[in-house]
Amino acid sequence: MMTQALNVNLTTELRRYVKEQVQSGRYQNENEVVRDAIRQMQQREIEQFERIFGDYPSAPQGEPTDEDDAAIQAAIQRHRSGRQAVPKP
Numbered sequence: 001m002m003t004q005a006l007n008v009n010l011t012t013e014l015r016r017y018v019k020e021q022v023q024s025g026r027y028q029n030e031n032e033v034v035r036d037a038i039r040q041m042q043q044r045e046i047e048q049f050e051r052i053f054g055d056y057p058s059a060p061q062g063e064p065t066d067e068d069d070a071a072i073q074a075a076i077q078r079h080r081s082g083r084q085a086v087p088k089p
Helices: 012-023 030-053 066-085
Strands: none
Touching (some): 012 030
């Protein structure tokens, strides 16, 4: 698998936590800590989606298509446009 570099700015507390994870031996290096955190985020999103739509018989199956993505983006834009049109109290 090909990898690409990503620079991330962390707070002092998060940086300390990442270093502690490596020093404890749980991870071999800082990259592993970040990759594992991202994988866990992905898993939480999948589990949340399954909790919401798992028992819903009309839930979409498989990965979203390009058409699905375009429809979602259009709905977001419509929502944002409508929100901006409402005057703030």
